[in-house]
Amino acid sequence: xxxxxxxxxxxxxxxxxxxxxxxxxxxxxxxxxxxxxxxxxxxxxxxxxxxxxxxxxxxxxxxxxxxxxxxxxxxxxxxxxxxxxxxxxxxxxxxxxxxxxxxxxxxxxxxxxxxxxxxxxxxxxxxxxxxxxxxxxxxxxxxxxxxxxxxxxxxxxxxxxxxxxxxxxxxxxxxxxxxxxxxxxxxxxxxxxxxxxxxxxxxxxxxxxxxxxxxxxxxxxxxxxxxxxxxxxxxxxxxxxxxxxxxxxxxxxxxxxxxxxxxxxxxxxxxxxxxxxxxxxxxxxxxxxxxxxxxxxxxxxxxxxxxxxxxxxxxxxxxxxxxxxxxxxxxxxxxxxxxxxxxxxxxxxxxxxxxxxxxxxxxxxxxxxxxxxxxxxxxxxxxxxxxxxxxxxxxxxxxxxxxxxxxxxxxxxxxxxx
Numbered sequence: 001x002x003x004x005x006x007x008x009x010x011x012x013x014x015x016x017x018x019x020x021x022x023x024x025x026x027x028x029x030x031x032x033x034x035x036x037x038x039x040x041x042x043x044x045x046x047x048x049x050x051x052x053x054x055x056x057x058x059x060x061x062x063x064x065x066x067x068x069x070x071x072x073x074x075x076x077x078x079x080x081x082x083x084x085x086x087x088x089x090x091x092x093x094x095x096x097x098x099x100x101x102x103x104x105x106x107x108x109x110x111x112x113x114x115x116x117x118x119x120x121x122x123x124x125x126x127x128x129x130x131x132x133x134x135x136x137x138x139x140x141x142x143x144x145x146x147x148x149x150x151x152x153x154x155x156x157x158x159x160x161x162x163x164x165x166x167x168x169x170x171x172x173x174x175x176x177x178x179x180x181x182x183x184x185x186x187x188x189x190x191x192x193x194x195x196x197x198x199x200x201x202x203x204x205x206x207x208x209x210x211x212x213x214x215x216x217x218x219x220x221x222x223x224x225x226x227x228x229x230x231x232x233x234x235x236x237x238x239x240x241x242x243x244x245x246x247x248x249x250x251x252x253x254x255x256x257x258x259x260x261x262x263x264x265x266x267x268x269x270x271x272x273x274x275x276x277x278x279x280x281x282x283x284x285x286x287x288x289x290x291x292x293x294x295x296x297x298x299x300x301x302x303x304x305x306x307x308x309x310x311x312x313x314x315x316x317x318x319x320x321x322x323x324x325x326x327x328x329x330x331x332x333x334x335x336x337x338x339x340x341x342x343x344x345x346x347x348x349x350x351x352x353x354x355x356x357x358x359x360x361x362x363x364x365x366x367x368x369x370x371x372x373x374x375x376x377x378x379x380x381x382x383x384x385x386x387x388x389x390x391x392x393x394x395x396x397x398x399x400x401x402x403x404x405x406x407x408x409x410x411x412x413x414x415x416x417x418x
Contacts, residue, residue, distance in 0.1 A: 005414050006329040013407030014331025014391075014400075023199045023264075024395045029256040036252035044229040045248030051255050052205075055190075055198075058258060059172075060183045061207040063214045065221055066251055070169040070191025070204035072221070072244035074102035077187045077206065078137070079220040080213035081163040083108045086364030087136035089165075092122035093341050093378035095141045099167050100342045104353045108136070109360060109368050112343045114375045118289050120302065121148045123377070127156055134366055137163040142171035142181050144387065145197075145299030146290065150176045150184035165189070169204070172197045173265045175295035182207050187217070192254055195389060197268070197299055198261050200254030203246055221245060264394055265297055271392040271401040272298040278405035279303070282412050284310050286384075300337065302387040303408075310415060316383040322418050323411060324386050330407035334388045341378040343370040 004010030036047055048066050056064035067073045083089060085107045091100045093112040100110040113130050116123040120143050127138065138157055140148045150166075157164045164185035168174070171181045172190060182188035187210070190196075192203035206217050219226060223241040227233045246254075279287055286304035290296045305320055312319040320336070327334050347353060348370050351360040359365060372379065390396065391404040411418075 002414055003410055005326055005411065005417065006331070007326045008417070012329065012331040013410050014403045016331065018331065018403060019333055019391050019400055020395045022390050022393045023194070023257060028259065029253060032252045032256040033249060036248045039248065042248050044245045045251070047248045047251035047255055048246050049230055051251040051258070054255060054258055055205055056207060058261070059180055059207060062209040063207065063211070065206040065214070065218055066246040066254070067204040067206060067221065067244045068246055069202060069244075070189055070193065071098040071102060072242070073189035073191070073204040073206040074098055074139070074165070074167060075105045075242070076217035076220050076244065077165040077189050078102055078106040078108060080187050080206075080208060080217040081137045081165060082216070083136045085359065086134060086362055086366070088132060088134040088368070089136060090127060090130050090138040091342065092141050092143070093343055093375040094120065094338065094381060095143060095167070095342060096169070096338065097342065097345060099139055099141050101347065104347070104359060107359045107362070109365055110348070111135070111368060112370065112375060115378045115381060117377050117381060119146055119291065120144060120381060121146060124149050124152050124156075127153070131160055131162070132366070135160070135162055137165055139165045139167050140185065141167040142174055144302050145171045145174050145297035146288070147171065147174050147176035147181050147294045150181070154184060170196065170299040171297060172261065174297040177293050186210065187213050197264055197297060198254065199257050200250045203250050203254055267394045267397070268298045268392050271396065271398060272296070272301060274398045275301060275392060275401040275405050278402055279408060282409045284412050284415060285408075298392060300387040300389050301392055302337070302385055304381065304384045307384055320384055320386065323415065326411045326418055327386070327408060330410060332388075332404050332407040333390050334386045336385065337387050339382065341372070341375055341382050343375060344372055
């Protein structure tokens with residue numbers, strides 16, 4: 001006799017409280033944050049400088065700038081790459097909104113490229129067709145922690161003389177051909193938001209190996225000034241600047257968490273392998289892939305539903321939400337990360353970022369077409385996915401991964417009852 005779904009009154013597969021919250025907090029975190037609190041610098045302080053040095057060493061970059069968000073770091077990448085008015089920047093059609101709105105922040109125009117269904121990343125085969133004489137940079141997003149084929153991206157970019165920005169906000173520790181992301185492109189952005197594997201509550205990191213790019217990013221980061229808060233400042237704005245600096249308390253938390261990041265990554269990988277094996281024969285699921293040469297950090301374990309086999313091609317998105325609802329009732333912590341592809345978002349369809357059509361109406365800009373039929377793969381993915389984070393992360397171990405997989409199996413084996 002089939003199990004009764006929790007949605008219909010049955011017992012949840014994952015008991016309440018079984019999944020512990022992220023991130024784990026221990027005495028190292030408490031000691032470092034309290035030491036900062038009891039210190040005398042609560043703006044950009046000594047923990048900020050130390051975090052920059054430690055993160056650069058951990059990731060393998062010459063330089064790092066700690067910021068108040070990954071979005072800020074992405075904007076700094078645009079400035080570092082000399083992107084500006086009327087320039088076009090290639091962006092995957094499916095990502096977090098900041099991957100594209102950062103272009104608007106610097107008066108550039110995002111040009112969307114459809115994604116590859118298997119990897120969920122930008123379709124490298126479609127990059128070259130999107131390049132125009134106005135293309136200044138490519139933003140490659142290592143979505144959910146899976147690296148893009150950076151060897152091919154860099155070959156295309158070098159051939160066309162354009163810069164490469166890595167959006168590694170979800171990809172701490174992920175590797176392509178044994179080399180960490182954030183070290184392939186001209187510069188990169190990481191996020192340290194609470195959801196991220198390197199967590200400091202909020203925050204981000206800009207990284208580069210280029211000293212000139214560092215200076216341009218730093219000017220945008222701190223009021224258009226040329227000197228950092230750690231130096232003797234003249235408080236003179238030499239260019240248009242924002243206030244994207246981090247603070248000492250957040251940086252102290254980030255330093256404490258960075259010390260545990262390698263262990264986190266090992267635990268998550270172990271849990272992801274167990275989880276993947278437990279789901280391998282579950283009906284109607286399309287499991288994520290890890291192409292040869294790529295080392296996933298499993299920031300987000302994203303599954304897709306085979307809507308053709310389920311008989312729900314026509315109402316894929318609606319039925320996906322029904323499946324997710326049933327999984328949540330089983331105690332499975334899963335959810336839809338983005339229910340809109342980027343070009344479908346109002347800010348791009350309206351082409352009115354700053355009012356009066358700017359930056360698209362700028363006399364230095366060329367027309368850009370955002371008709372949605374150009375991005376069928378991104379839309380297909382968008383309609384049928386759900387993702388998981390916390391169940392695979394410490395302090396949760398293999399048992400939680402197995403229970404979570406059992407909850408998903410229970411729903412999918414009873415999908416016809418929904």
